[in-house]
Amino acid sequence: MQAQVPNIDDIIAASHRIEAVVHKTPLLTCQTISQRLNAEIFFKCENFQKAGAFKSRGACNTVFSLSEEQITHGVATHSSGNHAQALARAAKLRKTSAYIVMPENAPQVKINAVKGYGGQITFCKPTLEAREATINKIIVQTGAIEVHPYNDYRIIAGQATAAMEIFNEVEDIDIIMAPVGGGGLLSGTALSTKYLSPKTRIIAGEPDLANDAFRSFYEGKFIPSVNPKTIADGLLTSLGTLTYPIIKKHVDEIVTVSEEGIIEAMRLIWERMKIIVEPSSAVPLGCILEGKINPEKKRIAIILSGGNVDLDHLPWLKK
């Protein structure tokens, strides 16, 4: 396993390693949203990414880094959704097995998607302890290699390629924003930004109701996420031992948003951009809409992390 924080060469190598198996996603603008905020907003559309989220970047970088011998017995992970789909797809591309441990309350649409990519699912109780016990058992039984959703430098280097593509496409970005859950996307984004556009401010968005990264960042010590209850179901996890130090060192700011703000931003993106994003994707824009950062006259890149939504359960129809 890669033992050091990814440098620019690692990220470039990742981008070459995955270019045949992931999309170079479009960077879209929306006149209505930019005008409303008196800013120039660029949306990096990872909702259009293979398997529906940026997670395909890290999963493919990791799986395609493994040797034929290493991959023989498959790969395994525990994930609430998007990483699971991405890993199942990457494993399928390398013609090996993917063993996926999922909480029994995972959305049906995500379960179906993992099955669609040929992933072999084992359900467990929705606690970190149950997940870790279950995956350890599977690894012992199968000999599969664990691919953690975010606490892995190969994953971080893969996720970093999204921001790299942004900086290769547009210049003079004042602020780059990503949502933060486990911190894989955020730490990768921070690294690419430091290497390629060091004047750009790096700001993370997090739900008020899952603000462990916010608290860890400002209190200067790791604080785990305890039973978070946000609709941004991609952001429920705690930071990792590898992601937290990168975030602490390179991220400029973490801001948070209410559940209502997430829903408003998500609906705004759906209605005005005519694209489907999941709640986690809407978190950074929600932070701006709630006035947590001042967007005026700024060029802001926002990573829309994914588009995997259960269309039978939309948040504005829950009441």
Next chain:
Amino acid sequence: MQAQVPNIDDIIAASHRIEAVVHKTPLLTCQTISQRLNAEIFFKCENFQKAGAFKSRGACNTVFSLSEEQITHGVATHSSGNHAQALARAAKLRKTSAYIVMPENAPQVKINAVKGYGGQITFCKPTLEAREATINKIIVQTGAIEVHPYNDYRIIAGQATAAMEIFNEVEDIDIIMAPVGGGGLLSGTALSTKYLSPKTRIIAGEPDLANDAFRSFYEGKFIPSVNPKTIADGLLTSLGTLTYPIIKKHVDEIVTVSEEGIIEAMRLIWERMKIIVEPSSAVPLGCILEGKINPEKKRIAIILSGGNVDLDHLPWLKK
């Protein structure tokens, strides 16, 4: 008013006239859908068009064809939605008024959008008679010029630019498909296809429950739409005296789809392409899914007509 069926020069002129005020929309593919149908499907994303539908093409071509003198007292139309938004926007761009007659049961999201573009709405009963009486009164009172949603050669030439963009981007299209309501998009599509890609088959999709174009086409006489009850709310109207002859002459086939088929196709596009399309847009794909045409090994271009959906009332949540 243009008195003859648009020729290729008229369509090229329309494309130049509108290029600064409408989007050249992307042509997207979806591996999952293409593989499932064993075909190569290209989706022309008019759901990303200005004001959310192809209607902006025809409305802008018409409004920007008018002289300063003609435009003085504004423009007027009756429309259930997308044409109304498109015309209101076009009028705003030319700094004149748009008087919009809408049925009192029009979706709130479409009413809000027309208001957002500064359109002045007059509501009437949802019958053709009430609409025509109301708009005639407005025209007498204001001196506005009526811009019909489809039965106008300038509108048809504008809508024809969508197919022109397809043929400028990809070659060897075996089949081009568009939904048919009043026939503005379909007749424009047919003309561009005949001029630019005469070997391409032109196939229209229509809801089973609003199959007046299908019947008119195969029975060889104009049959009006009588109280249609489809969720494809852009396709409720009858063909026009200008659109019907073009369709009769140039279209190769009209096929129909059930309501369930429309919903299935719409949901497939949402889930797999992560883009928002309205039910009318899903009609051609629905026809293919229901086996009404054989897509195998064909290169098929489908025009996704629009993306204006009331997100509070999605068809798969209606039960």
